[in-house]
Amino acid sequence: MSLTNTVTAEDLIRISGVDPSKCMQCGKCSGACPSYDEMEYHPHQFVAMVRKGQIEKLMASDAIYQCLSCFACLERCPRNVEPAKLIEAVRVAVIRQQGMNHMTANDIPEKLDEKLPQQAIVSAMRKYSK
Amino acid sequence: MWLFDEIVKFHITELEGQVNHMKYSYYPGCTLKTKAKELDRYGRLSAAKLGAELEEIENWQCCGAVYPQAEDEIATKLSAVRTLDAAKQKDQELVTLCSACHHVLKRVNDDMKNNEYVRTRANNYLKLDVPYEGETSVIHYLEMLRDRIGFDTLKAAVVNPLKGVKIAAYYGCLLLRPSGVMAFDDPENPTIIEDFIKAIGATPIKYSQRNECCGGYIAMEDKGAAQKRVDVILSSAKNAGADLIITACPLCMYNLDANATESVLPVKYFTELLADALGVKEED
Numbered sequence: 001m002s003l004t005n006t007v008t009a010e011d012l013i014r015i016s017g018v019d020p021s022k023c024m025q026c027g028k029c030s031g032a033c034p035s036y037d038e039m040e041y042h043p044h045q046f047v048a049m050v051r052k053g054q055i056e057k058l059m060a061s062d063a064i065y066q067c068l069s070c071f072a073c074l075e076r077c078p079r080n081v082e083p084a085k086l087i088e089a090v091r092v093a094v095i096r097q098q099g100m101n102h103m104t105a106n107d108i109p110e111k112l113d114e115k116l117p118q119q120a121i122v123s124a125m126r127k128y129s130k
Numbered sequence: 131m132w133l134f135d136e137i138v139k140f141h142i143t144e145l146e147g148q149v150n151h152m153k154y155s156y157y158p159g160c161t162l163k164t165k166a167k168e169l170d171r172y173g174r175l176s177a178a179k180l181g182a183e184l185e186e187i188e189n190w191q192c193c194g195a196v197y198p199q200a201e202d203e204i205a206t207k208l209s210a211v212r213t214l215d216a217a218k219q220k221d222q223e224l225v226t227l228c229s230a231c232h233h234v235l236k237r238v239n240d241d242m243k244n245n246e247y248v249r250t251r252a253n254n255y256l257k258l259d260v261p262y263e264g265e266t267s268v269i270h271y272l273e274m275l276r277d278r279i280g281f282d283t284l285k286a287a288v289v290n291p292l293k294g295v296k297i298a299a300y301y302g303c304l305l306l307r308p309s310g311v312m313a314f315d316d317p318e319n320p321t322i323i324e325d326f327i328k329a330i331g332a333t334p335i336k337y338s339q340r341n342e343c344c345g346g347y348i349a350m351e352d353k354g355a356a357q358k359r360v361d362v363i364l365s366s367a368k369n370a371g372a373d374l375i376i377t378a379c380p381l382c383m384y385n386l387d388a389n390a391t392e393s394v395l396p397v398k399y400f401t402e403l404l405a406d407a408l409g410v411k412e413e414d
């Protein structure tokens with residue numbers, strides 16, 4: 001995990017296109033988040049923590065896999081901060097590191113059931129691996 | 131006489147314009163070729179009945195199912211750009227049916243139009259004869275019904291109105307958000323599927339969870355989390371008095387069906403009810 005140190009707030013800002021300084025910490029995004037109970041850090045915390053440079057904590061948290069990419073936080077933010085993009089940037093920064101795929105093709109068979117649509121598999125691979 | 135000819139000619143060209151307009155490029159996506167064949171089949175039968183010709187894009191590739199949000203993701207957007215360019219070549223609007231495909235194609239199209247970074251790099255990779263710059267208009271099948279065919283026309287074409295059936299529309303996330311790009315309907319108070327339900331003679335049931343996420347993307351990662359979301363949605367619809375739920379998304383369909391633990395409601399594709407109402411369900 002030593003590579004984690006090399007990811008900076010600036011990297012995440014560049015990858016996501018998000019400007020965390022626009023955030024006024026109103027918490028509306030987290031209030032809208034359907035995954036609130038499951039996520040260790042909530043969308044407004046992602047924004048605040050990137051601002052403070054607490055990147056390692058975010059990269060090590062399971063919260064990046066609990067985000068549903070539903071875009072509720074992004075839609076409902078009064079400042080157009082788009083937290084979902086920042087969360088995705090953290091996830092991408094993790095899985096782009098060597099050996100850090102969260103799910104690989106080998107994990108798929110045990111998860112298959114008869115009715116599972118292709119789109120579930122394709123999207124899981126795309127979200128969780130590089 | 132001369133003037134008369136000109137007027138007739140003008141009207142003919144205008145009419146041809148309208149007729150042409152009813153021909154669309156169509157992107158089914160991989161799930162509609164496998165696990166969601168009914169969504170596709172009933173969609174095609176119904177479109178034909180309504181006079182809309184759906185021409186499947188040749189040799190299309192899977193769109194990837196999730197829109198890559200990272201600004202520097204280019205390669206993962208290319209298959210969508212190829213599809214968009216194929217529709218441009220035919221000078222047709224591009225109709226989609228799977229909510230996820232629609233989301234990906236619509237957002238990549240927006241990038242190609244408005245994001246200089248993505249546009250330049252994607253075009254550098256693809257080396258098309260003419261660069262693609264977001265020219266194609268991408269519409270979902272429901273938008274074709276609402277904005278091109280019209281719900282009044284649909285209503286008039288219904289031979290088997292689904293009287294008395296109480297239907298809950300499930301929008302989910304991907305058709306509505308981000309509304310700035312999707313421009314599908316009011317993201318907090320959409321009406322398009324309810325209007326569709328009325329047009330086929332049934333009764334729409336409104337419930338608070340209709341535009342909240344079902345957790346489909348996390349079904350493979352954390353089944354418990356998906357089950358929790360599904361139960362919230364289904365009980366919300368059931369308590370509002372619905373007999374069934376309709377969706378446009380194969381992932382929602384799977385998730386609402388397979389990950390329900392408590393109140394179970396039948397889940398159907400909107401195209402199945404459409405085909406039923408139009409009297410084409412048993413054909414094929």
Ligand code: SF4
Binds near residue numbers: 022025026079080
């Ligand atoms: S809703 Fe927007 S402004 Fe408010 S806390 Fe979330 S990101 Fe910040």
Ligand code: SF4
Binds near residue numbers: 034067071074083
């Ligand atoms: S996109 Fe992720 S973080 Fe944002 S509201 Fe949805 S689940 Fe929560």
Ligand code: SF4
Binds near residue numbers: 118158231
């Ligand atoms: S969204 Fe799904 S069904 Fe649509 S093409 Fe992509 S993977 Fe296939």
Ligand code: SF4
Binds near residue numbers: 343345385
């Ligand atoms: S979870 Fe369901 S509603 Fe949310 S994006 Fe996925 S398929 Fe759509």
